[in-house]
Amino acid sequence: METSIDVGIIGGGPAGLSAALLLGRAKRSVVVIDAEQPRNRVTRESHGFLTRDGIAPGELRRIAREQIGAYPSVAFVEDTAVSVTGADGEFTITTAQGGLYRCKKLLFAVGMKDLPLEIDGLADVYGKSAFVCPYCDGWELRDQPLVLIAKGPRALHMAQTISGWSRHFTICTNGPDEWSDEEREELRLHDVPVFSSPIQQIVSVDGMVQHVLLEDGTSIPCRGIFFVPLLVAGSELPKSLGCQTTDSGTIIVDPSGKTNVPGVFGAGDSATDKYQVVMAASLGSMAAAAINGELLAEDWNRGEPLLP
Ligand SMILES: Cc1cc2nc3c(=O)[nH]c(=O)nc-3n(C[C@H](O)[C@H](O)[C@H](O)COP(=O)(O)OP(=O)(O)OC[C@H]3O[C@@H](n4cnc5c(N)ncnc54)[C@H](O)[C@@H]3O)c2cc1C
Incomplete structure (x- = not known):
């Protein structure tokens, strides 16, 4: 079945849902196509969003969909968009389940994806006692003994940042540290313990890390881990449509969310x-306001008379 709408939103996380709310309130017909694979699905609690501190990510989405449900021109589809073709004013989205959606404007809110976690045991603790962002999860691990898994200049940046939450941490570089002599000296001056032996395993109970075991036999007890994730674009569809991206796959947009397409x-x-x-x-x-602005301008410039 084919559906014609004003705006197709691919991705129903906080970005896509927020856009849907605004567009629904602007009387736009919208479909939100979401594969339900948000990056934070591994975590039990999401922190730092005003009035929703500590909420489960799935609950945040549920409340959002419930409230957006008050705007009848917004539809939700649980599916994966597999192709997008067309041009401004007449895009076509095809989904894995055979849905066809024709839309005038398109919003990619497809998030990012973690590459598979190579370290044995890291997947067991990711989102429970191993995290990537101290602003999100540092408070829960404040003043605890931590392991930072990082190398190169990012390890120094992470050490400086984490020191605001806990001053008991060890760096595991999981192989060659990739530091300059100056960087090594900086860590030495701050008495940061550093281990470069590869990590054999992260040992945990019910997702809570107990210790990090290195290949040279060293065991580092800790209550939490911060690490640098390896990310890729949540979808290749923006690129397939000609959107410019950075080397890491981030879509390049102007301050209003417009791409080059x-x-x-x-x-x-x-x-x-x-x-x-x-x-x-x-x-x-x-982005929703910018999209609606374009649609309003197009409608206005067509010169359709207002109601008398
Ligand atoms: C472990 C962890 C903990 C975090 N904790 C916090 C925290 O405490 N506080 C905080 O503010 N932030 C936190 N974050 C970051 C936060 O999760 C993200 O910034 C936020 O979810 C981004 O929202 P988004 O809508 O851009 O993307 P997402 O929430 O990732 O949603 C993208 C959606 O697009 C869908 N999608 C992708 N491609 C397609 C396609 N082709 N067709 C259909 N659907 C598609 C995906 O399935 C997904 O549902 C955390 C992240 C992680 C990994």
Whole structure:
């Protein structure tokens, strides 16, 4: 079955849902196509979003969909968009289950994806006692003994950042540290313990890390881990439509969320390197206003008379 709408939103996380809310309130017909694979699905609690601190990510989405449900022109589809073709004013989205959606404007809110976690045991603790962002999860691990898994300049940046939450941490570089002599000296001056032996295993109970075991036999007891994730774009569809991206796959957008392709917008993790729910929601909202602005201008310029 084919459906014609104003705006197709691919991705129903905080960015896509925030855009849907604004567009629904602007009387736009919208479909939100979401494969239900948000990056934060591994975690039990999401922190730092005003009025929703500590909420389960799935619950945040549930409340959002419930409230957006008040706007009848917004539809939700649980499916994966597999192709997008067309141009401004007449895009076609095809989904894995055979849905066809024709839309005037398109918003990619497809998030980012973690590459498979190579370290044995890391997947067991990811989102429970191993995290990637101290602003999201540092408070729960404050003043605890931590292991930072990082190398190169990012390890120094992470050490400096984490020191605001806990001053008891060890760096595991999981192989060659990739530091300059100056960087090694900086860590030595701050008495940061450093181990470069590869990690054999992260030992945990019910997702809570107990210790990090290195191949040289060293065991480092800790209550939490921060590590640098390896990310890829949540979807290749923006690229397939000609959207410019950075080397790391982030869609390049202007401050309103516009990509280089007319009629196509990006928002949320897929269009920024600031990975926060509040940021994603805000970018979704801004992109929605820009999309609606374009639609309003197009309608106005067609010169259809207002009601007498
Ligand atoms: C472990 C962890 C903990 C975090 N904790 C916090 C926290 O405490 N506080 C905080 O502010 N932030 C936190 N974050 C970051 C936060 O999760 C993201 O910034 C936020 O979810 C981004 O929202 P988004 O809408 O851009 O993307 P997502 O929430 O990732 O949603 C993208 C959606 O697009 C869908 N999608 C992708 N491609 C397609 C397609 N082709 N067809 C259909 N659907 C598609 C995906 O399935 C997904 O549902 C955390 C992240 C992680 C990994």
